Every structure is written in structure tokens, then in C-alpha cells.
Amino acid sequence: MAMVSEILGQLSLNIGAHEPTFPTVVPFKDFDPDKDAARIETAIKTKGVDEQTIIDVLTKRTYSQRTDIAFAYERRAKKDMVSALKGALSGSLESVILGLMKSTAQYDASLIRGSIKGAGTDEETLIEVLCSRSNSELVEIKKVYTELFKKDLEKDVAGDTSGNFAKLLLALVQTKRAEPSSVVDYEKIDEDAKALYEAGVKIKGTNVPVWISIMSERSVPHLKKVFERYKNYSPYDMQESIVKEVKGDLQKSFLVLVKCFENKQxxxxxxxxxxxxxxxxxxxxxxxxxxxxxxxxxxxxxxxxxxxxxxxxxxxxxxxxxxxxxxxxxxxxxxxx
The missing domain is CATH 1.10.220.10 (Annexin)
Incomplete structure (x- = not known):
């Protein structure tokens, strides 16, 4: 099982390798999956369930370590640990613990699926996830979405949204964003800032496709400089311009994008x-x-x-x-x- 853990660990390190991570949950030193599995089994079997032990163990192990615990649990108890946790817990605690038994990409894919499945769309969740994830995170989410639900994320998003809102989300899902470059192209920065201004504040109405292509295809460091430069052309900053120019879910999506480009955390x-x-x-x-x-x-x-x-x-x-x-x-x- 250590082999599985190593592979999973490497995978998670490579995803978005160019983006530094600042996790609060890090690999537990002196990790012993068998010992942890025994503790979880006892906690579940205890009369009234020992929630504290479940919390102590699972919040202090990474996803790949939790996967190892689940394998060890299944060997011991001859049953699936996720099902056992589901049976033992309820409410908000259950939601968090079951969420932790998924990888970050699996959890994100499940959030998206939950937001578009069934009657009505949970636009808030859909916007938050699709507009705040990096290109590398979205590439992984798309792959995992197909594995988990045997469906294509692009098709699902297209089938559940409409108009310019759909066009923006689809542009993000297509993951065409440029990688950050060590070369700063000042000419391109100026060109994009001017294009954003001329497609919005300068004219009556808004040329939304121009905004979509710039915000879904340029690298984040480039866009930060574009928004700075934008102030030389427009009397409003980018967020104020969005509020003035577009409404509804499209406005919310553009605002989340800009906020995340400027300071995601x-x-x-x-x-x-x-x-x-x-x-x-x-x-x-x-x-x-x-x-x-x-x-x-x-x-x-x-x-x-x-x-x-x-x-x-x-x-x-x-x-x-x-x-x-x-x-x-x-x-x-x-x-x-």
C-alpha cells in the first residue's frame, strides 16, 4: 500500500507544480495506516461513536494517507471505510469527513456535479469552483469528472447554463490559459488593457467575447499587470467596470475571476x-x-x-x-x- 501512497503523493505534487502551495494539512510523521485503521474501527464501533478520534486522525492525515488508512481498514474490517463512516456520522461532521475521503480534484468535481445535477442550478457553487481554480486544477478536475461520473464536464456545463454566462464558463473549462512567462510583454499588457476598456466602458453596451477571451486565455501574472494598466484608460478599476457593464451570473463570474487573479486567498x-x-x-x-x-x-x-x-x-x-x-x-x- 505504501506504493499507492507514493504514487498519489507524487501526483498531488505535480499538479500545479508552478504554483506554491500553503496547506494546513501536511503528511503526518510516523504514519502507521494499520494503527490508524484500528483506531477508526474502534471509534466507529464504540457505543454512540467516538467522533473525536475520527476527527483527530482524519484531519491530521493527507488524502494519500487517508487512502492508505482506508485500504488498511478494509483489510481489517472486511468492509469499506467510507460506507462505515457514512453510517456512523451525520450532519455537518459527516459532510466534512466524507469530503476528506476524496482527493481535492475529486471533491471539486463532486461539487460541480452536485451544482448542476437535478432541477435548477446552484450557480453560486459552480461560479466559485470554476472561476477560482487554476488551469492545472481545472485540467485535473475535468479528467476526474469523466472518471467519476462517466460524463463530459464541458457538455454538462453547456447543457446547464446559457448565454454569455455559459460562454465564459466553457472558456474556463477549455483550459486555454497561458502559462506564466518569465518575460514581461509590456506591449501585450497595454494592448489587452486598452481592448478591455474599448470593449466595455468606452462603448455603449459591452463586447463580452473580448472580455471572455482575455480573462480566460492570459496568464495570471499578465492579467494582474493588465488590470493595473487598465486604470490608465478607464476612470474605473476592473471590478467597478464589471459592475457597471454586466449583470447577474456573468457579473458574479467576472468578479470572482478578477478577485482571484488579484488575490485568491x-x-x-x-x-x-x-x-x-x-x-x-x-x-x-x-x-x-x-x-x-x-x-x-x-x-x-x-x-x-x-x-x-x-x-x-x-x-x-x-x-x-x-x-x-x-x-x-x-x-x-x-x-x-
Whole structure:
């Protein structure tokens, strides 16, 4: 089984290798999958279920380590660990723990599938995932989506959305974004900034296809410079221009893109702050962000949170959540830095 773990570990290291990661969940030292599997089995069999042990073990192991534990559990108990956890847990804790038993790409693919399956579309989730993931993350999500659901992500998105909103999401799913370059092309930066201005604020109406192609095909470092340069042409910055020029889901999508190009971790920190402090904390949003980012950049999200909202994310979780849900979130965030 160690072999499987090594392969999975390498895979996760190679995905988006050019993007530094800031995980809060890192490989557990002195890892012993058999010992962990025994602890999980005992915790599930305990009268009333020992949730604390399940939280302690699974929030402190990476996905590849959890996979090893699941193999060891199946050898011991002769049953599937995910099914056993599903039977033993409920509510918000169950959502988090079952989310942790998926890889980051599997979890993201499941979020997208959940947002477009059945009657009506959960645009909020669809926009958040597709507009905030890097090109390399989206490449992996597409592959995993086909493996898990035997469906094509592009076709599913096209079948569930319409108009310019659909065109933007499809452009992102097609993963044509350029890789960051060590050469800064000032001429191209100026050209793109001018094109964004001339396709929007300068004219009556908006030439949306121009915005879509620039925002879905240029590298992130290039776009950051484009938005800076844009201020030389437009009396409004890019976010203000989006609000003035387009409406509805298209506006929301462009705003998420621009916020993520400018500072992705601040975007997630703001979403968490809003979700935690809204009436009846929006647990779905909190779960989605913390589970999907704990092995990616949650450490940096925590740091942006503290800088921008004056208290730590951990303190906010203590104030706005309770019980096992609070414990599992704190387990994934790790100690305050």
C-alpha cells in the first residue's frame, strides 16, 4: 500500500507544480495506516461513536494517507471505510469527513456535479469552483469528472447554463490559459488593457467575447499587470467596470475571476468571513472552502483572514460554530500562527 501512497503523493505534487502551495494539512510523521485503521474501527464501533478520534486522525492525515488508512481498514474490517463512516456520522461532521475521503480534484468535481445535477442550478457553487481554480486544477478536475461520473464536464456545463454566462464558463473549462512567462510583454499588457476598456466602458453596451477571451486565455501574472494598466484608460478599476457593464451570473463570474487573479486567498477569506457571520452561518460555504483548500492554500487563507478581518479564522470558527463541526474545522485549520 505504501506504493499507492507514493504514487498519489507524487501526483498531488505535480499538479500545479508552478504554483506554491500553503496547506494546513501536511503528511503526518510516523504514519502507521494499520494503527490508524484500528483506531477508526474502534471509534466507529464504540457505543454512540467516538467522533473525536475520527476527527483527530482524519484531519491530521493527507488524502494519500487517508487512502492508505482506508485500504488498511478494509483489510481489517472486511468492509469499506467510507460506507462505515457514512453510517456512523451525520450532519455537518459527516459532510466534512466524507469530503476528506476524496482527493481535492475529486471533491471539486463532486461539487460541480452536485451544482448542476437535478432541477435548477446552484450557480453560486459552480461560479466559485470554476472561476477560482487554476488551469492545472481545472485540467485535473475535468479528467476526474469523466472518471467519476462517466460524463463530459464541458457538455454538462453547456447543457446547464446559457448565454454569455455559459460562454465564459466553457472558456474556463477549455483550459486555454497561458502559462506564466518569465518575460514581461509590456506591449501585450497595454494592448489587452486598452481592448478591455474599448470593449466595455468606452462603448455603449459591452463586447463580452473580448472580455471572455482575455480573462480566460492570459496568464495570471499578465492579467494582474493588465488590470493595473487598465486604470490608465478607464476612470474605473476592473471590478467597478464589471459592475457597471454586466449583470447577474456573468457579473458574479467576472468578479470572482478578477478577485482571484488579484488575490485568491483574500477572496476565499472574504467568503468565509461573510458565510460565518451571516445569520445562521452558511455551513455549506464554510465546509466547501475549508475541505477543498486544506491541502492547497488554507494556511495563506488563514493569514489573509487575520490581516483583513482583525481576528483569526480559528477564533471566528469558535465564535460562530459549535460541537463536532467546530472541532473538525479547527482540526483542518490547524493552530493559530
Amino acid at each position: 483574500l477572496y476565499f477569506a472574504s467568503l468565509l468571513n461573510e458565510a460565518m457571520k451571516s445569520k445562521g452561518a452558511k455551513e455549506k460555504v464554510v465546509t466547501r472552502i475549508i475541505v477543498s483548500r486544506c491541502e492547497v492554500d488554507l494556511k495563506k487563507i488563514c493569514s489573509e483572514y487575520k490581516t483583513n478581518f482583525g481576528e483569526s479564522l480559528q477564533k471566528t470558527i469558535l465564535e460562530h460554530t459549535k460541537g463536532d463541526y467546530q472541532k473538525v474545522l479547527l482540526g483542518l485549520c490547524g493552530p493559530e500562527e
